[in-house]
Amino acid sequence: MVQTQTSPVRKIAFPILIALSVSHCLNDLLQSVISAAYPLLKTDLSLSFAQIGLITLVYQMSASVFQPITGLIFDKRPIAWSLPIGMTFSLVGIVSLAFATNLYWLMVSVFVVGIGSSVLHPEASRITFLASGGKRGLAQSLFQVGGNLGGSLGPLLVALLVAPFGRQYIAWFAVLALIAIWVMMPICRWYRSYLNHLKKRPMLAKVQTKRPLSAKMTAFAVGVLLVLIFSKYIYMASLTSYYTFYLIHKFGVTVQQSQIYLFVFLVATAAGTLTGGPIGDKVGRKFVIWISILGTAPFSMLMPHVGLFWTVILSFCVGFMLSSAFPAILLYAQELLPDKLGLISGLFFGFAFGIAGIASAVLGNMADDYGIEAVYNVCAFMPLLGLVAWFLPNLKKR
Structure with a gap:
C-alpha cells in the first residue's frame, strides 16, 4: 500500500466525508428520477419502448462513457469547484426534463443530467480518497452508501410527489440540486486548500503518487478488477431489475410483497x-x-432451488456479500494508480453503470425468450468469476 505519512491530511476528515456522502445521495437521487419517470414520459409523449431504450442509451453514454474522460481531464487540471459545476448540469437537465415536449428534447435533457453524474463520481471519489486520512476503506464506504440511499429514494419521491400531479412537478427536484450545491461548498473550500498545499510542496505530491507495481503488472491487475466488476454487476442487475418479477412469477406474491422483499435486498x-x-x-x-x-x-x-422464505434470506446474503466488493475494488485500483485517481474512479464507476445497463437489457430479452427463472439459473454462476481475484498482487504486504 502506498504510504502517505507526510500527507497534509493526517486524520480522517469526517465532516468532508459526510458532505461527500450527502452529495452522492442527492446526485444519485436526481439520476434515478429519469428511470422512475419513464411511465409518465411514455404516456405524456406517446413514446414506444424502442424510444425509451434510446433515451436510456443516450443517458448511459453521458453518465457512464464520459466518466473516465472527465476523470482524466481533472487529473491533469484539478479544479476545486468541479463538484458544483457538475451539479449545475444536473439541475439544468432535471428542469428541462420536466418540460420537454418531444423525444429530441428529452434526449438532450437526460444527456445533460448524465454529464452531472460523470463529473461527480470521479471527482467526489478522488476527494474521498484524499480526505480519508489513511482510512480509505471506511471513507469510500461512507461515500458509497450515500449513493445507495439516493438511488432508492428517487423512485419513491417520484411516486409520491410527481405521479399524482403530473410530470411538470419533476422541476421541484431542482431544489435538491440547489441543496447539493450548498452542501458542496465546504468540500470545495477544503479541496482548494489541499491543492494549494500541494503547490507549495511539489515533492510531497510526488511521494503521494508513487505507484506500487510496474506498468505491466498494473495493467494486468486493472484487467482482473474489470472482470470482477463484470461478474458483480451482471448478477446485481438480475436482482435490481427483475427480482420482483421473479418472486411474483415463482411464488405468487403480490406486488406490494415483492417490493418489501426487494427492500430487504436493498x-x-x-x-x-x-x-x-x-x-x-x-x-x-x-x-x-x-x-x-x-x-x-x-x-x-x-x-433458484429453495422456497420463498429461504429465497429472501439468501437474497439478503447475496446483497450483503456482493455490495461489500465495490469499495474494495475501487480502492485497490486507486492505490495502483494514485496519480490517476479521477481516471480510475471514472473508469470503474462508468464501467459498472454501463455493464448494469447492458445486462438489464440482455437479461430482459432472456426472460422474454426463456422465462424469468432461466435468468437466475444462468446468473447464479457469475460469482464464480471471483476466482480470478487469486491473480491480484497483495498490495497490503507492499
Missing part, C-alpha cells in the same frame, strides 16, 4: 457497502474482494 446492499471498506483497511483489499464475490456463489447457486 438494505443488505447498504449494510455490505458500509462494512466492506473498513474490513479492507484491516485485512487488505484482496481478501475482501476474494471473499465478497466468490463467497457469493454458494448463495446465488442455491437461491
